[in-house]
Amino acid sequence: MALIRLDVVGSGPREIPISYVLNGGYAGRDTAQVQHHVDELAELGVPAPTTIPTLYPLSATQATQAGSTQVQHGRTSGEAEWALIVGDGPDDLLVTAACDHTDRDLEVHSVAWSKQAGPDILGDVAWRLSDVEDALDGFSLRAWVTHDGAETLIQDGSPSQLLPPRYWADRLDEAGLLRPGTVVMSGTIPMVPGVDQFADGWRVELADGEGNVSRVAYEVEMLPAAWE
Template identity: 65%
Template sequence: MSQVLRFTLPDGSVREIEVRYALNAGYAGRDTEQVQHHVDELAELGVPAPGRIPTLYPLSASLVSRPEVVQVAHGRTSGEAEWALVVGDGPDDLLLTVACDHTDRALEVHGVAWSKQTAPDALGDVAWPLASVEGELDAFTLKAWVRHGDGEQLIQDGTLAQLLPPSYWVKELGDLLRPGTVLLSGTIPMIAGVDQFADAWRVELTDPRGLTSRIEYAVEQLAAAWD
């Protein structure tokens, strides 16, 4: 089932996009050695390596949302700070916003694609027309914080220069970027020692002029299943 998301543009106008398709990129850092190191680390944890780097996971469009609360089945789920490309009326009508890919880490060891299907892709409130900012994307900052109880910690801190740019995916995906498609970029590294299994996530994408697109949601663990 498709849904409509509203984005505020830098000029204050509002754009509504009907989301019809969702794609999640993975292992999409520009530093190929760092990406391979990440693949090797995950393999040690039992997460299967992708057959292709970078890789792509098509998802149900129903997973794309702007939730205030993400409900999960257990305590081993977490978000990932990302950018998202939103296709409007066609391939030349592209918006950029912040995203958080919430993922089931326990299921991830059995299949990354499966884990992506169990929790939402949250999108931010502000979006930039890609054409207006494409020349300065590397200067955009991408940050995420986690909350445990009353305390908040920075868990991701980087720039879009660390990730493959939207232009790469526009070229590679071609006709897959149909109107209503949302593409998530893949994520930047997490800060070592910070507990990702948190009570809440906050993610921000900020342009060089200080305009910020934000996501913030709580994580609610559901009652155990009656197995």
């Protein structure tokens, strides 16, 4: 079971053992844009979901705050997201930055498999949802990639582009899954066209505009080739 450590704005350090991880997908608020994205991915061979939005259950071991991840080939990449974390119960909900590292080659066979093949890396700072729910749309959500030591902005948006945390909390509650230690990843925002996502490192920031920033930063290490 993963144990994550968060500095909660207004209340200080906290540790939460993670029991369940679920990854949201195709979770934009603009349904026409979501359908356009589905169509684009279908042209690349990625299977279309049967429902929109989607939710992919992952092993709890996928949640981490590690500063690096090891991959088997050069076609994996992150996604800037926020994560909803259930603390002690359904009234104890936290929001933090997150990055969903995904195997893009595996994605054409199964999106669920591609999510399971990489970690969900969580931020260092969190907010109580009850404190920021009305303000969250005004937060910024940004990501940068690193190539040969140079950093480039690859995602630049806000949570207003995605379904809100309350949407997922309500859906989990209806399904009996709003349990302590549950993490729900939000899905992601569009990438800047022309920026190479297959990078040496990723950095994500979720910021409230008042000086509080939740950060994810990690390096991507290629594993040696298999001895076959």
